[in-house]
Amino acid sequence: MPDTFVIRNQLGHYYSKSKVWTDGRDAQAVAQFKYRDEALNTVVELSSKDIELRAEIFEPEFTDSGKLKLEVSEHPLPGETQELISVAI
DSSP: OSSSSSEEEEOOOOOTTSEEEEEESSSSGGGOOOOOHHHHHHHHHHHHTTTTTOOEEEOEEETTSEEEOOOOOOOOOTTHHHHHHHHOO
């Protein structure tokens, strides 16, 4: 799909349609922007709420069937860390 942009943060998480960060396992949940300007506006809004955010906008690759090809983040999502600690105890 030409002209599709996604947002990825410094931990390799992707901005999702539900306005939270996702690790990329579910590519359908990732927000896709038709225009780079739309993605940039979203990054500016997110950065104003989180000054530590380092985000990039890029054009992802697609599979032959038209699905996003994303690298799954190795870093746990916010909130998953607490779940892992609870399970370990």
